[in-house]
Amino acid sequence: MKKLALISVSDKTKIVEFAKSLVKNGYQIIATGNTAKVLSDNNIVVTEISAITGFPEVFDGRVKTLHPKIFGGILFRRDNDSDVKQAIENSVEAIDIVCVNLYPFIKTAANPKSTLDEIIENIDIGGPSLVRASAKNYKFVSILTNPEQYDSFLDELNAGSISDETRKKLAVAAYSHTANYDTHIANYLENKFSIPPTHFRVNEELNQSLRYGENPHQSAGIFGNFEEYFSVFHGKEISYNNILDLVAAVELCEDLGETSCTIIKHNNPAGAAIGKNPFEAYIRALKCDPVSSFGGIVAFNKTVDIETATELNKIFLEIISAPSFSDGALEILKKKKDRRLVIQKKSVLTEGKTFRSIPGGVLAQDSDSISLKEDELKIVTDKNPSEEELEDLKFAWKIAKHTKSNAIVYVKDKATLGVGAGQMSRIDSARIAVMKAKEHGLDLTGSVAASDAFFPFADGLIEIIKCGAVSVIQPGGSVRDQEVIDAANQNKISMVFTGIRHFKH
Numbered sequence: 001m002k003k004l005a006l007i008s009v010s011d012k013t014k015i016v017e018f019a020k021s022l023v024k025n026g027y028q029i030i031a032t033g034n035t036a037k038v039l040s041d042n043n044i045v046v047t048e049i050s051a052i053t054g055f056p057e058v059f060d061g062r063v064k065t066l067h068p069k070i071f072g073g074i075l076f077r078r079d080n081d082s083d084v085k086q087a088i089e090n091s092v093e094a095i096d097i098v099c100v101n102l103y104p105f106i107k108t109a110a111n112p113k114s115t116l117d118e119i120i121e122n123i124d125i126g127g128p129s130l131v132r133a134s135a136k137n138y139k140f141v142s143i144l145t146n147p148e149q150y151d152s153f154l155d156e157l158n159a160g161s162i163s164d165e166t167r168k169k170l171a172v173a174a175y176s177h178t179a180n181y182d183t184h185i186a187n188y189l190e191n192k193f194s195i196p197p198t199h200f201r202v203n204e205e206l207n208q209s210l211r212y213g214e215n216p217h218q219s220a221g222i223f224g225n226f227e228e229y230f231s232v233f234h235g236k237e238i239s240y241n242n243i244l245d246l247v248a249a250v251e252l253c254e255d256l257g258e259t260s261c262t263i264i265k266h267n268n269p270a271g272a273a274i275g276k277n278p279f280e281a282y283i284r285a286l287k288c289d290p291v292s293s294f295g296g297i298v299a300f301n302k303t304v305d306i307e308t309a310t311e312l313n314k315i316f317l318e319i320i321s322a323p324s325f326s327d328g329a330l331e332i333l334k335k336k337k338d339r340r341l342v343i344q345k346k347s348v349l350t351e352g353k354t355f356r357s358i359p360g361g362v363l364a365q366d367s368d369s370i371s372l373k374e375d376e377l378k379i380v381t382d383k384n385p386s387e388e389e390l391e392d393l394k395f396a397w398k399i400a401k402h403t404k405s406n407a408i409v410y411v412k413d414k415a416t417l418g419v420g421a422g423q424m425s426r427i428d429s430a431r432i433a434v435m436k437a438k439e440h441g442l443d444l445t446g447s448v449a450a451s452d453a454f455f456p457f458a459d460g461l462i463e464i465i466k467c468g469a470v471s472v473i474q475p476g477g478s479v480r481d482q483e484v485i486d487a488a489n490q491n492k493i494s495m496v497f498t499g500i501r502h503f504k505h
Helices: 015-024 033-041 049-053 068-075 081-089 105-110 116-121 126-136 147-158 164-192 240-256 278-288 306-312 327-333 387-401 426-439 458-466 481-490
Strands: 004-009 028-031 046-048 095-101 142-144 206-210 220-223 230-234 260-265 268-274 297-300 319-322 340-344 353-358 361-366 408-411 416-420 448-451 471-474 494-497
Touching (some): 004 068, 015 028, 015 033, 015 147, 028 033, 028 049, 068 126, 095 126, 105 116, 105 164, 126 164, 142 164, 240 260, 240 297, 240 319, 268 278, 278 297, 278 416, 387 448, 387 471, 387 494, 408 426, 408 458, 426 448, 426 458, 458 481, 481 494
Parallel strands (some): 004 095, 095 142, 297 319, 448 471, 471 494
Antiparallel strands (some): 206 220, 230 340, 260 268, 353 361, 408 416, 408 448
């Protein structure tokens, strides 16, 4: 009996070598138009699909493989007498190896220059059908969807035959391949046609396995395209917790803008500041809480230079991230072998969705990307904040947005002085922030404070006033807002309502 292999690939990486090896193993090659031409140009005897089907490729290649002689050759059960009889009666020959990868829809859709018509034409029809049919009949058919599978497959084929276990693995990989493909198509069209999503779809490839998750007894991995955003080019393997803190540090740094430095510990800011240069921004950020910063993650939004690198080397830091490092800075920073150095390759801020797993499903929400508009700020007290205080209030508001609730943040001259995070009571967050500031010798007199949500009672505001803060920014919206405003007026401080809450759980 003939041994047939069908090849139809958009990604032609290593396909010539693969086809030649199949021929050496006694297979006759069937291929579609462009693939057939590439193989023929490389002196491989190939039969075009149309010679099998007796029907030409039509509609600019939209229809070429959708034919009973092709799908019958893939799908008939070799151990089923009725199937075998029907195959013989209808001149259907068995196709035992199928090598298919799909039109580059994902790449085309990601290209801003692509038109809608071009994107639609890159929705593959016959390809996914071939893949699914082959995977369904995995007992008899091997389906390859990725050039990375070729070498190990050929090693096994050259040794004699393809095992059941290999065909099972290839089938699972095939369905993962088409599932990912369809996920991208559905997500793109929902967005393009402004159709609200009806399903939660995620199908990301395993990028790398991690040593463990939040704790050593938890396994973990990175799925998707982490490397598009970050390049970890020096130090130990990055961990699950490192990644969470790295993203938090970079998001806050981007949000602050100007020349910023952020220091994150356990997903909360240990310090953040703006400076004339990265060195000054780091020194001012570190001052907020040098104890908690030990072992933290530091992010910059400007190039790290020699002066900054020298200062960074004075304490233990898990990660240093920046868009770039000077050659001299790298020479200094690479002296610490374990510390990770990371280049941020593109913006991490997004207006997309964020997700949390829950029993039985997923919580989905829009990302907290709302911007504070100055003309929508509402000064609710008799006293107005000065221009400098208003700038500090807006800075503090951004820090509070990136701090776990309940959050209270003290700021002066665009640098954090105290951060209270993640407490069950807002008044406790206010007290902790003051305690941390005093612990590090920082004077809160003349500072401003931000609260991520409204004050349910005036006591939280009074606690802030006690330490010397002169202005407060908060969302407002409490049934006791007037009580809180009255307390601010009685103590002659200014207060601004944003109308925006920034809970972070």
